[in-house]
Amino acid sequence: MTKTEHTPPPNFIRNIIVEDVKAKKNDGRVHTRFPPEPNGYLHIGHAKSICLNFSLAAEFSGLCNLRFDDTNPAKEDVEYVESIMADVRWLGFDWDDRLFYTSDYFEQLYEHAVQLIRDGKAYVCSLSPEEVREYRGTLTKPGKDSPYRTRLVEESLDLFERMRSGEFEDGTHVLRARIDMASPNLNMRDPAIYRIRKVAHHRTGDKWCIYPMYDFSHCLSDSIEGITHSICTLEFEDNRPLYDWVLDELNVDGHPQQIEFARLNLNYTVLSKRKLVQLVEERLVTGWDDPRMPTLAGMRRRGYTPESIRNFCNRIGVAKRDSMVDMTLLEYCVREDLNKRAPRVLGVLRPLRVVIDNYPEDQEEELEAVNNPEDSSMGTRKIPFSRVLYVERDDFREDPPKKFYRLAPGREVRLRYAYYVTCVGVVKDDQTGEVIELHCTYDPETRGGWSDDGRKVKGTLHWVSAAHSLKAEVRLYDRLFKVANPDAEKGDADFKSHLNQDSLETLTSCQVEPSLGDAVSGSMYQFERLGYFCVDPVDSSDGSLVFNRTVSLRDSWAKIEKKEQQQK
Ligand code: ATP
Ligand code: MG
Numbered sequence: 001m002t003k004t005e006h007t008p009p010p011n012f013i014r015n016i017i018v019e020d021v022k023a024k025k026n027d028g029r030v031h032t033r034f035p036p037e038p039n040g041y042l043h044i045g046h047a048k049s050i051c052l053n054f055s056l057a058a059e060f061s062g063l064c065n066l067r068f069d070d071t072n073p074a075k076e077d078v079e080y081v082e083s084i085m086a087d088v089r090w091l092g093f094d095w096d097d098r099l100f101y102t103s104d105y106f107e108q109l110y111e112h113a114v115q116l117i118r119d120g121k122a123y124v125c126s127l128s129p130e131e132v133r134e135y136r137g138t139l140t141k142p143g144k145d146s147p148y149r150t151r152l153v154e155e156s157l158d159l160f161e162r163m164r165s166g167e168f169e170d171g172t173h174v175l176r177a178r179i180d181m182a183s184p185n186l187n188m189r190d191p192a193i194y195r196i197r198k199v200a201h202h203r204t205g206d207k208w209c210i211y212p213m214y215d216f217s218h219c220l221s222d223s224i225e226g227i228t229h230s231i232c233t234l235e236f237e238d239n240r241p242l243y244d245w246v247l248d249e250l251n252v253d254g255h256p257q258q259i260e261f262a263r264l265n266l267n268y269t270v271l272s273k274r275k276l277v278q279l280v281e282e283r284l285v286t287g288w289d290d291p292r293m294p295t296l297a298g299m300r301r302r303g304y305t306p307e308s309i310r311n312f313c314n315r316i317g318v319a320k321r322d323s324m325v326d327m328t329l330l331e332y333c334v335r336e337d338l339n340k341r342a343p344r345v346l347g348v349l350r351p352l353r354v355v356i357d358n359y360p361e362d363q364e365e366e367l368e369a370v371n372n373p374e375d376s377s378m379g380t381r382k383i384p385f386s387r388v389l390y391v392e393r394d395d396f397r398e399d400p401p402k403k404f405y406r407l408a409p410g411r412e413v414r415l416r417y418a419y420y421v422t423c424v425g426v427v428k429d430d431q432t433g434e435v436i437e438l439h440c441t442y443d444p445e446t447r448g449g450w451s452d453d454g455r456k457v458k459g460t461l462h463w464v465s466a467a468h469s470l471k472a473e474v475r476l477y478d479r480l481f482k483v484a485n486p487d488a489e490k491g492d493a494d495f496k497s498h499l500n501q502d503s504l505e506t507l508t509s510c511q512v513e514p515s516l517g518d519a520v521s522g523s524m525y526q527f528e529r530l531g532y533f534c535v536d537p538v539d540s541s542d543g544s545l546v547f548n549r550t551v552s553l554r555d556s557w558a559k560i561e562k563k564e565q566q567q568k
Contacts, residue, residue: 011318030062038080040273066095143181303534303550308337347512351390405458
C-alpha cells in the first residue's frame, strides 16, 4: 500500500486526533480498534470502518486492534470469525499480534460487575422481560423504579453468583446498573449489563451461562486494550453517556473517547448482517460470497479489488450526518482501478457464426493485439484468425436503424486487430427465420485493422476464431434490489419483496480467445467493448471456464457527476 493511498482526506475524527496528539493526551498515543460481532460476513459498510480505524492508526504511528465482540453466543460462529479475518487481510490491513476477543475478558468483566454491585451501582432485578420493558417508560414518560432496585448488596451478590453457576433459567434475573429511571436518555434507565443465556459459546463452551451486554463489555474491553479513540457509528451516540458512566464508576485506568460517525448506506442494497443472513439462509442468493452481495466476500468473488474499495472509502469521506451513497460511485472506483490493471481480451457472449468466404479454408494466422493501451509494459499477445469466426449477435442487424454502425448486409466494418470485412450474405433457420450465420469477404490489404487507402469504417467489432476459441460460461449481474432504498420499507420481511428477480443472467455458450486457457482463478480481464470480468474462483476448474462480470464499461457515475457540476 502506498502512503498516499493510506492517508485518508482530513475529517472531523482525524481533526480530533490531531488535537489530542498535539495536547499529548494519552501521552500522544493513538490506538484504535475494529470490533466486529462474528454473527455474519463483513460488508462494504464494515470496510468503511476498517479503513478509518486502521488508516488513522497508521497515519499517527499508532496501533489498531482486531477485536471480536463475541458476547451473544446464540448468533455467533467460528465460520464468521474466520471469514472476518480473511476479509480484513484481503482489504490490506494487518492487526499483527493484536487479535482479541471480548470473551477473553469474561472473568475480568465479571469481577467489574461484582465491584459495581458492591459499590451499590448495580443490582439483580427479577422482573420478567415484559415487566422490565413496561417499567422502562418511553421517550415522553419517565420510567418507574423496579421493586428490586433497593435489594441489599449482599442479596444481589449472592444472586449474581448463583446466576453464574447456572441455578436460574434464561430471563428470570438480570443484573442492572443503578443509574436513573427518570433520565431523558432511555439507555440510562437502569440498563441491563448481564443476562442469563444458557447457550454454548464458540470459544468458551459451557463455561459461562451469563453474558455481558454490549454497553458494559464494549467500553471495558476498549479500556483493557488501552484504546484511545473508540470510533463507532452514529446509532451509538445515545449510548455514549453509558459508556462513560461505566468507566467512571469503576474508576478504571484508561478512559477511551467514543466518537461517532455516519454509517455507510449504499443504494440498491442492504448493509445489515441481520438482513444479509436472511438472504443467505432463505437461499435467495447462493451464499455470503454470491457476487451480488454487498459483502467483501461477494465483491472479491465478483472481481472488485481491495484497492478500489479502499479508494471508494476514502472518497466517500467521514461525516456526522447519515447519507446515501450512490452504487455507481463504487462501480466507478472499480472501473478506474481495473482499467489500469486488467489485460484486454476478446470474448463473445452471444456468438453468431461468420464465414469469411474469400479466406482459404486451410489457412490460419496470428495477429498482434495490445494487452493494455493504458500500460505499454503489459506488452502484446498473438490472437489466431481463420476462415470461421464468431462475432456478437447484437453486432449484426439485417435492417439497421440509424446510427447503428456495426454489421449489416453490404456494410464494411473493422474486426479489431484483424481485417476489414464486408457482409455479403445472411443464412437463416428455415423454421424460425433466425439469423444463424453470416457470410463476409475480407480485404487482405487491411491486415491489423488498418487501410492504406484512407478508407474509413465506422464500426469496430470484437470476434474470436471458431476453431481456436474456448467455450465459457459468463454470469451477468444486475442490482440485487429493484428499489434504491429497500431499507426504507417498514418491517424486516418487506425488504425482500424488493429483490430484483433478474439480478443474474447466465450465458452458457460464450466463446473467448484461447489465451484465456491459462487464466488464473480470480484474475480480472477487460473483454473489449463488454466490461470487466473475473474468473470465478469457485466454479471455474480445469476444463471449465466461468467468468463473473465485475462491472460494465459504461460509466454512469461520470454522467451523474457532470450533471451535478452543471447544476452548480
Ligand atoms: P450490522 O448492522 O451489519 O450487523 P453492526 O454494526 O451490528 O452491523 P458490527 O459487527 O457490530 O456490525 O460492526 C463492527 C464495526 O463496523 C462497528 O464499529 C460498526 O460501527 C461498523 N459498521 C457496521 N456497519 C457499518 C456501516 N454501514 N458503515 C460504517 N461502519 C459500519
Ligand atoms: Mg452489531
